[in-house]
Amino acid sequence: MTAGRALFLTTPIYYVNDVPHVGHAYTTIAADTLTRARRLQGKDVFFLTGTDEHGQNIERTAREKGVPTQQYCDEVSARFRALWERLDIRYDRFIRTTDEIHKRGVVKLWEKLRGARTPDGRDAVYRGKYAGWYCPRCEAFKTEDELRQPGNLCPDHERPCEWTEEENFFFRLSTYEGWLKETIESGVLRIEPESRRNEVLAVIRQGLQDFSISRARVKWGIGVPGEPGHVFYVWMDALANYITALGFADGAPEYRKFWEEAAERLHLVGKEIIRFHCLYWPAMLRAAGLPVPTRVFAHGWLTKGGRKLSKTTGNVIDPDEVIDRLGVDAVRYFFLREGSFGQDWDFTDQAFVGRYNSDLANDLGNLVSRALTMVERYCGGRIPPKPGAPGETALGFEEDLQIPGTTERRCQVVLQRYESLDLAGALAEIWSWVGQLNQAIVLRSPWEIAKNPNRRPELDAFLYRLLEGVRLIAVVVYPVMPRAATRILNTLAIQEAPTAADMGWGLLRSGSEIGPIEPLFPRIEKEKTVSDSKPPQVPPPVETTQAAAPPTADKLDIADFAKVDLRVGRIQSAEKVAGSKKLVKLQVDLGGEVRQLVAGIGDAYAPESLPGKMVAVVANLKPAKLMGVESNGMVLAASLEGKAVLCTFDGEVPPGTRIK
Helix, strand or coil: CCHHHEEEEECCCEECCCCCCHHHHHHHHHHHHHHHHHHHCCCEEEEEEEEECCCHHHHHHHHHHCCCHHHHHHHHHHHHHHHHHHCCCCCCEEEECCCHHHHHHHHHHHHHHHCCECCCCCECEEEEEEEEEEECCCCEEECCCCCECCCCECCCCCCECEEEEEEEEEECHHHHHHHHHHHHHCCCCEEECHHHHHHHHHHHHHCCCCEECEECCCCCCCECCCCCCCEECHHHHCCCHHHHCCCHHHCCHHHHHHHHCCCEEEEEEEHHHHHHHHHHHHHHHHHHCCCCCCEEEEECCEEECCEECCCCCCCCCCHHHHHHHHCHHHHHHHHHHCCCCCCCEECCHHHHHHHHHHHHHHHHHHHHHHHHHHHHHHCCCECCCCCCCCCCCCCCCHHHHCCCCHHHHHHHHHHHHHHCCCHHHHHHHHHHHHHHHHHHHHHHCHHHHCCCHHHHHHHHHHHHHHHHHHHHHHHHHCCCCHHHHHHHHHHCCCCCCCCHHHHCCCCCCCCCECCCCCCCCCCCCHHHCCCCCCCCCCCCCCCCCCCCCCCCCCCCCHHHHCCCCEEEEEEEEEEECCCCCCEEEEEEECCCCEEEEEEECCCCCCHHHCCCCEEEEECCCCCEEECCEEECCEECEEEECCEEEECCCCCCCCCCCEEC
């Protein structure tokens, strides 16, 4: 692939003052997803991440733990790499600021800046004194306006700042105001979302201050050549990783391809460090005569209880614990679906479990299970013959499956949303597609078609198109959930990782044997995972097909009737109860929860026909066991000629709505 098509994509390098938490994972999952999505488009991508290992915080933490500083850095950096491996993060390079390739690159950048001139002809770097309020945890000075009172607290870490005076080397940022403003407003450097672009431009209008690029009192860092006692400060050290990792010090081919000649140089960062990536970094590169980033996207914070995740505030979430609960793909999906990538959003156990059960178990998992089960049942477990193109078959259901042309356009819409970092929007588009395929199954009732041998071509065509829709969904969801997508594709007799060529229609190989049908996302009980609140206790079932009450039945007082809690439910999944001709085990969405019910409707309804149906549920019956299966409520049905007829609704009613 040519350099002109190349994309260089980075996360910030993470500070090793503590082990990784889910806030670090959030950025890195997004970067990995974008990398995979761009590769689906045929782009050449280099994905960089790593760890920032210098500074007095690191030195102090290692001392407190009683270990050598380098050993401490090695141990914590290894924790980040282990987490990325567990989260299926596939980076191209992991840079550490203690790496020799990085140290040499920083020195080379320093040499370029040392001899550089500003737009007004002065030295870009000069020696000066600085006095101000310094936050050791940020390793940054804070203005009086930024401090929280009383106590001169850092606004991010809520710890006291220290008044500090020292002599350092400074970069003359103030002389680059005009150039930065023009570079950002012209779109040479795109800052997203728009609110962050406006924020950076507002900082420029207020006037830029020169900033320190060395420290005299810090020992753990890269020494400034010819200046004993000085080490490079974070803005000169950590920011430079984006070029040092590519071999900037030696003019390596990767540096030329992915920095100098790349079509896009994209930094993904948290919103709190946007100023440094959009002002400090581009200005230093300009002074050194090097290309600047083409795009910086600043995402929002992942919060808990409305507060940013932070060791200082004590609300960090252990990513390994989250993965242990619901698995890697569920974590990746939830982080990217739950909130807009550019905005803050709050992590809760309830939302996590709710998304898992609703989106993954009920929607995607149910679709895959239903499609494969029907192929197993009606086609002997082999992919049916490929039908003719739409218009040739005149079967009349192409629109239900959103097929040829439409599906290919839909794939492109998803990829465009990935590219714009509308990650939640990309997943919403995919799940709309999942919903349409589930609805198509209900509308076309292939189990009814299967009863008529003369309609065999129609059944085969429907099932092929259904499976092809499932395949394409697996292809476009692969960037977010690579494991689940790979399992789906493998079950469809596809062993290769998806590429751009796989987004065409009709690529399933007819006659191929499908793999074993296993639950993609087994449902979980909320009370087993939600720590901050327990769902209400749920009542139980009785067989649903009770005969209509005789006219002579005793009349009820209204107060007695009011004791019955009737709710609207939507059936999410259905399966026969082993050993029974009539009993069907249902998972029914009641709004705030999904409840298991057992209903005696198997002689009237095929299990495959039930998902999606709206039903009336008695929600406050005590639990009961039918044929050894627990039922927590009762589905209402009439009895017509000995067969059940479900009570339903003539319009869409939200699950959980009270029936009066």
